[in-house]
Amino acid sequence: MKIVPSSVERLIEELGKLPGIGPRTAERLAFHMLKSDPVRATTLGAAIDGLHAGVHACRTCFNFAEAEECEVCGSLTRHRTTIAVVEEPFDVVAIEKTGLYQGLYHVLGGVISPMDGVGPDRLEIASLVQRAQNGEVEEIILATNPSLEGESTAMYIRGQLEPTGIKLTRLARGLPVGGDLEYADQITLGRALQGRQSF
């Protein structure tokens, strides 16, 4: 017996392909949309459909951009001496939200992952090395994720950039703010101990 109409089934299937959306959440979302005003579904459908229109990779840093260069690269007030190397455009948004960074970015487009067949040539590493040699850059922050793959990608990039003599840094490791010693994993606690600061 077909309990769920086919248009709903199709939507549940598509929603279920999104990350973090399991079959039950997909079902709940689809039924919610079906219950709400059809205009809202049309608006959301159009927003998803039009998502890629007018969005390109910035020709300099490979972040998402609406013009040829992204707003950060095109800005006159950002410090051109510092580049933060991140995995994904989403990481740029996260760092911007801190309001504490005034430099530029470089978006790799992923991490080196032999398991998934992603080698250094699939990432924007060559373009970073080239960019590092433009004479302006003084510091490159390797802001890849503190994961195994993020770490090894950072290591690889360090190898590529060391000959340039530019200062290379990593984001600090330690206890998350608001965290609890008791619940911190050993490695994080170890890093927090090693990186302890004078009070």
Added chain:
Amino acid sequence: MKIVPSSVERLIEELGKLPGIGPRTAERLAFHMLKSDPVRATTLGAAIDGLHAGVHACRTCFNFAEAEECEVCGSLTRHRTTIAVVEEPFDVVAIEKTGLYQGLYHVLGGVISPMDGVGPDRLEIASLVQRAQNGEVEEIILATNPSLEGESTAMYIRGQLEPTGIKLTRLARGLPVGGDLEYADQITLGRALQGRQSF
């Protein structure tokens, strides 16, 4: 500085209106869609846009239907003597998944909620009372949620149906399967005790 392209901003806003999707999840989903193949976004967009097309309320039970009647009401194998009264079409799906129910449904379209201005006349209660008097119905299961509003809606419907003399039942209350006595709330445990069964 505009870090997020406007098409992405628009999508984040629309996704954030869905239940259970906070601003961070909306952001993550939008960036995921932007990273994936544009064809997938178009497919999802079209699925959402076409969701309401061809879906109506069943004229008998008010569940979602693609024809005039839903598949359950139109079926020749379902037991026409029993009606399960549920709040939403989603509840029909949940009960169908158990594979243990062979009767018909009646979808109220919500619960009585004076706070939200929903009175009995806004729900499919009059149509239920009328349906109950068709001479076929022997049992009506009031399968509203075990919440305050679900309970009071069931109480109200009981008042309306009592004159018909039809057998009225409620879903059993007790400990959830796989649950743990220690973590059960007092009220659930109390109901489980009251409704204890011989072993």
